[in-house]
Amino acid sequence: MNDEVLKRLYQVVLDRRANPQEGSYTCYLFDKGVDKILKKVGEECAETIIAAKNGVQEDTVNECSDLLYHLMVLLAAQNIPLDAVLSELDRRSAKIGNLKQMRVTDHNT
Numbered sequence: 001m002n003d004e005v006l007k008r009l010y011q012v013v014l015d016r017r018a019n020p021q022e023g024s025y026t027c028y029l030f031d032k033g034v035d036k037i038l039k040k041v042g043e044e045c046a047e048t049i050i051a052a053k054n055g056v057q058e059d060t061v062n063e064c065s066d067l068l069y070h071l072m073v074l075l076a077a078q079n080i081p082l083d084a085v086l087s088e089l090d091r092r093s094a095k096i097g098n099l100k101q102m103r104v105t106d107h108n109t
């Protein structure tokens with residue numbers, strides 16, 4: 001396992017869209033359209049909340065995984081590269097890291 005897994009999953013999702021395969025759940029979602037994909041994102045989000053509230057870590061991990069997969073399908077359906085989200089997260093972590101560093105520096109002067 002490594003942190004490239006989301007990128008690989010996104011590539012598989014793109015490949016399913018370009019090369020439809022029988023029995024593929026991803027193709028089924030693309031066929032149904034964006035409203036179905038959004039419905040699934042909403043369902044998986046709600047299931048994640050319920051699992052977390054119940055406090056069973058294994059269930060929460062499973063629901064978060066379902067949610068991330070469906071988010072990958074949503075990004076692909078909207079023609080948004082995964083890198084757009086990863087870059088935004090990267091930008092925020094640099095910005096927030098800088099802000100924290102500035103607060104520490106202010107505090108020490």
Ligand SMILES: N=c1c2ncn([C@@H]3O[C@H](COP(=O)(O)OP(=O)(O)OP(=O)(O)O)[C@@H](O)[C@H]3O)c2ncn1[C@@H]1O[C@H](COP(=O)(O)O)[C@@H](O)[C@H]1O
Nearest residue numbers: 009012013016021023024025026027040043065066069070
């Ligand atoms: N990560 C996933 C993944 N996570 C969840 N799911 C599917 O998401 C569905 C969620 O279950 P639900 O009970 O909510 O939905 P359902 O009743 O099956 O179907 P709906 O009619 O409600 O949509 C299940 O069918 C799961 O199999 C996934 N399907 C595929 N992937 C990845 O996508 C790749 C390609 O899969 P295929 O497109 O199926 O070849 C796989 O190798 C995996 O890496």
